[in-house]
Amino acid sequence: MARLIPSAYQPPLPRERLIRAEPPAEDRIDLDVVFVGGGPAGLAGAIELARLVKKDNEQGGGLGEVGIGVFEKAAALGEHSLSGAVVNPRAFRELFPELKDSDFPFRRAVEREAVYLLTSGRAIHLPTPPTMRNHGHYVASLCEIVRWLGTRAEELGVNIFPGFPVDSLLVDGDRVAGVRTAPSGLDRDGNPMANFSPPTDVAARATVLAEGTRGALSQAWLEWQRVPSPNPQIFALGVKEIWETKRALDRVIHTLGWPLPTDAFGGSFMYPLEPNVVALGLVVGLDYGSASLDVHELLQRMKLHPLFRPYLEGGEMVEWGAKTIPEGGYYALPERRYGNGVVLTGDAAGFVDVPSLKGIHYAMQSGMYAARAIFSALKAGDTSAAQLAAYDRAVNGSFISEDLYRTRNMRLAFHDGFYVGGIKAGLMTLTGGAFPGKRINVPKDADVAKTTDHAATFVPDNKLTFSKVDGVFKSGNATRDTIPSHLVVGKDVPTEVAAMYARMCPAAVYELADGKLRVNAPNCVDCKATDVLGPRWTPREAGSGPKYQRM
Amino acid sequence: MKIAVCIKRVPDTETRIKIGGDGKAIDEAGVKFVLNPYDEYAVEEALKLKEKAGSGEVAAIALGSDAAQETIRTALAMGADRGVLLKSATPSLDPLVTARALAAELEGGGFDLILFGKLAIDDYNQAVGTMVAELLGLPSVSAVSHLELADGKGTAEREVEGGVEVVEFTLPAVLTADKGLNEPRYPALKGIMAAKKKPLEVKPVAADPGGVAVLELSLPPARKEGRIVGEGPGAVPALIDALRNEAKVL
Ligand SMILES: Cc1cc2nc3c(=O)[nH]c(=O)nc-3n(C[C@H](O)[C@H](O)[C@H](O)COP(=O)(O)OP(=O)(O)OC[C@H]3O[C@@H](n4cnc5c(N)ncnc54)[C@H](O)[C@@H]3O)c2cc1C
Numbered sequence: 001m002a003r004l005i006p007s008a009y010q011p012p013l014p015r016e017r018l019i020r021a022e023p024p025a026e027d028r029i030d031l032d033v034v035f036v037g038g039g040p041a042g043l044a045g046a047i048e049l050a051r052l053v054k055k056d057n058e059q060g061g062g063l064g065e066v067g068i069g070v071f072e073k074a075a076a077l078g079e080h081s082l083s084g085a086v087v088n089p090r091a092f093r094e095l096f097p098e099l100k101d102s103d104f105p106f107r108r109a110v111e112r113e114a115v116y117l118l119t120s121g122r123a124i125h126l127p128t129p130p131t132m133r134n135h136g137h138y139v140a141s142l143c144e145i146v147r148w149l150g151t152r153a154e155e156l157g158v159n160i161f162p163g164f165p166v167d168s169l170l171v172d173g174d175r176v177a178g179v180r181t182a183p184s185g186l187d188r189d190g191n192p193m194a195n196f197s198p199p200t201d202v203a204a205r206a207t208v209l210a211e212g213t214r215g216a217l218s219q220a221w222l223e224w225q226r227v228p229s230p231n232p233q234i235f236a237l238g239v240k241e242i243w244e245t246k247r248a249l250d251r252v253i254h255t256l257g258w259p260l261p262t263d264a265f266g267g268s269f270m271y272p273l274e275p276n277v278v279a280l281g282l283v284v285g286l287d288y289g290s291a292s293l294d295v296h297e298l299l300q301r302m303k304l305h306p307l308f309r310p311y312l313e314g315g316e317m318v319e320w321g322a323k324t325i326p327e328g329g330y331y332a333l334p335e336r337r338y339g340n341g342v343v344l345t346g347d348a349a350g351f352v353d354v355p356s357l358k359g360i361h362y363a364m365q366s367g368m369y370a371a372r373a374i375f376s377a378l379k380a381g382d383t384s385a386a387q388l389a390a391y392d393r394a395v396n397g398s399f400i401s402e403d404l405y406r407t408r409n410m411r412l413a414f415h416d417g418f419y420v421g422g423i424k425a426g427l428m429t430l431t432g433g434a435f436p437g438k439r440i441n442v443p444k445d446a447d448v449a450k451t452t453d454h455a456a457t458f459v460p461d462n463k464l465t466f467s468k469v470d471g472v473f474k475s476g477n478a479t480r481d482t483i484p485s486h487l488v489v490g491k492d493v494p495t496e497v498a499a500m501y502a503r504m505c506p507a508a509v510y511e512l513a514d515g516k517l518r519v520n521a522p523n524c525v526d527c528k529a530t531d532v533l534g535p536r537w538t539p540r541e542a543g544s545g546p547k548y549q550r551m
Numbered sequence: 552m553k554i555a556v557c558i559k560r561v562p563d564t565e566t567r568i569k570i571g572g573d574g575k576a577i578d579e580a581g582v583k584f585v586l587n588p589y590d591e592y593a594v595e596e597a598l599k600l601k602e603k604a605g606s607g608e609v610a611a612i613a614l615g616s617d618a619a620q621e622t623i624r625t626a627l628a629m630g631a632d633r634g635v636l637l638k639s640a641t642p643s644l645d646p647l648v649t650a651r652a653l654a655a656e657l658e659g660g661g662f663d664l665i666l667f668g669k670l671a672i673d674d675y676n677q678a679v680g681t682m683v684a685e686l687l688g689l690p691s692v693s694a695v696s697h698l699e700l701a702d703g704k705g706t707a708e709r710e711v712e713g714g715v716e717v718v719e720f721t722l723p724a725v726l727t728a729d730k731g732l733n734e735p736r737y738p739a740l741k742g743i744m745a746a747k748k749k750p751l752e753v754k755p756v757a758a759d760p761g762g763v764a765v766l767e768l769s770l771p772p773a774r775k776e777g778r779i780v781g782e783g784p785g786a787v788p789a790l791i792d793a794l795r796n797e798a799k800v801l
Contacts, residue, residue: 184737476565
């Protein structure tokens with residue numbers, strides 16, 4: 001069996017396009033603070049900032065009107081949002097002290113939970129590890145959370161701009177001076193059509209990168225400013241479906257083991273949004289060992305297991321989607337998450353705790369800390385790095401840092417496989433994170449060799465299991481099929497690498513046709529998996545991509 | 552050139568519609584609402600006419616709940632100058648009731664042209680625009696796919712079975728817009744910012760339910776699964792048999 005190293009075929013990030021040393025154009029829009037990304041991080045940040053400004057003005061602080069804008073690439077808020085999700089409500093409580101848990105956009109409290117180790121035919125009930133306990137948390141849809149936060153933000157006078165992807169950061173020396181939105185209405189060759197809308201420049205005193213997982217601008221900024229981290233950031237891919245079921249589910253379920261090979265890290269989840277509406281997904285670390293591993297297909301096979309099948313049989317798959325998760329944890333956090341005129345929040349900074357599969361409350365909380373640091377900076381009339389460093393100090397002294405530190409090596413231990421990892425993780429839990437006493441080194445996902453083996457063919461039955469193309473249809477993706485490709489693909493991709501892309505991409509963007517790579521860019525649902533191991537993702541025309549409703 | 556565009560807030564065509572608990576209305580939870588696509592053509596045409604004339608005003612008028620303010624803002628973001636919400640607590644089902652409310656607002660407004668979409672994609676009535684024309688005693692052309700105006704007169708084209716009908720009319724007039732009339736613009740960032748500051752007047756109206764009541768709503772029956780009868784010329788007899796005896800269309 002041959003081996004291949006994905007990074008050998010990966011093109012570099014197109015940095016000159018993502019970071020432009022140009023001042024915002026003359027016909028620009030002037031705002032004070034720009035949030036790139038309308039997810040939990042960006043929206044919680046915008047809400048907190050609008051509140052602080054309002055309070056300051058009410059108390060005669062004299063800050064005056066502060067223009068706040070949230071730029072979101074999805075055509076409507078929530079349409080590119082995908083999570084599990086079981087939510088820890090603590091950031092909601094801090095952001096909305098006047099509201100009760102029952103006012104938040106949650107579906108139901110977690111009352112019962114179960115963890116299973118799966119074999120191909122059995123489910124072994126395990127005691128719930130402390131890191132995976134969800135008592136006091138709520139099952140929710142991130143799409144619904146984001147729409148709700150958007151309404152709160154608008155009530156406070158925040159400008160929400162859905163359908164305006166940010167294409168690049170505009171910089172002046174080392175200062176981020178604003179952003180440029182993506183144009184729309186270009187034909188396949190990049191020529192303007194009748195309904196062409198040119199890019200718009202936006203000047204801002206501070207820019208908050210809240211792009212979520214594998215943010216293109218955040219990566220480019222970190223690279224450009226040479227901000228290191230002890231370990232590289234690593235990622236997992238999650239593929240998720242929503243089912244309307246005949247049989248009711250009364251608990252949240254997590255599984256480990258089958259259908260994953262032992263050299264892959266991951267697990268599945270099944271959560272009830274309503275008794276008969278179930279969210280089901282499988283998450284797999286991209287440092288897996290076999291080039292033929294296919295997360296979408298593994299999820300399809302998994303649904304036939306006796307643990308899942310009885311719930312799904314006779315039901316209907318109503319939505320499908322995919323997204324990556326930053327899994328590097330504490331040691332993959334950039335050494336600084338601030339710079340001159342800019343801060344990084346949420347998944348874009350890597351604030352995810354993998355053992356508990358939680359990121360939403362960290363994203364919101366980091367957005368709120370960013371808002372507080374920016375508010376002080378605006379008051380001081382100085383949004384330079386020295387002022388915005390307060391953001392890092394706030395994060396470092398908070399539960400975000402504490403939680404991630406406690407589980408700092410847990411995900412990393414699994415780099416050596418499921419069983420070794422499981423034992424090490426057990427010891428880490430017992431010692432409160434102290435074992436093994438030092439940082440475990442891990443390579444970049446794209447530097448992990450994959451063996452090029454052959455995959456068994458899988459034929460969907462169109463009742464319980466579906467093809468990738470059916471999945472893309474159920475994601476609501478209706479991208480115009482004549483837009484210029486937004487994917488930067490390496491030159492002369494060998495057959496075995498093309499085959500790996502085709503297996504890895506859950507949305508059938510990559511296909512192997514006559515031994516060559518074929519790219520169906522409009523299928524892309526912005527999960528960013530291939531950006532980690534292969535072709536690079538760049539922002540594209542507004543309204544492209546999925547239209548998630550209850551993900 | 553003073554133009555009124557009457558617009559409606561409707562569920563997005565891509566939304567999965569569910570029927571609410573009472574069986575008489577759709578469940579609005581999670582449903583995305585948009586500016587009725589045919590009304591977008593009407594707004595775009597109004598903006599183009601104003602731009603061509605070099606001056607004038609475009610007013611966007613909607614009858615509906617408070618939520619319809621968002622729909623009006625969309626028209627303002629595209630470029631309309633002001634908005635009017637005829638606020639009614641109950642949704643109007645009877646086209647004549649809607650037409651009367653709109654006509655009362657339009658009457659005496661001094662509009663040279665009143666534009667509608669040819670139909671609203673939620674109820675498909677195709678009635679309100681023409682009824683308003685009748686109530687105001689103005690000439691009307693429905694489903695316009697091409698429009699020229701000059702010297703107080705207009706020429707509109709309508710696509711009819713197998714051809715194009717050309718209608719001449721005098722202004723003021725009421726027209727309803729069909730697909731193909733133009734390519735509606737996306738609101739630009741500047742337009743969206745500006746829309747927040749444009750006037751939007753809210754006028755409560757008491758629209759009685761009229762002569763229409765909903766007895767029951769139901770989803771269309773699920774389509775039966777397709778079947779491949781065979782491939783190539785050899786399958787023709789089987790296909791004819793299926794068409795004749797199963798589908799009963801031959
Ligand atoms: C399968 C899966 C299951 C998960 N389960 C859970 C769970 O149960 N509980 C939990 O707490 N967390 C969970 N997470 C993690 C959680 O969803 C994330 O940590 C959280 O969503 C991060 O929030 P964010 O605001 O940083 O990013 P996101 O939620 O990703 O939001 C970023 C937004 O920015 C937009 N954007 C990106 N680039 C641009 C651009 N250039 N211009 C404009 N807009 C842009 C995106 O469209 C998106 O709307 C899960 C994640 C996945 C993938």
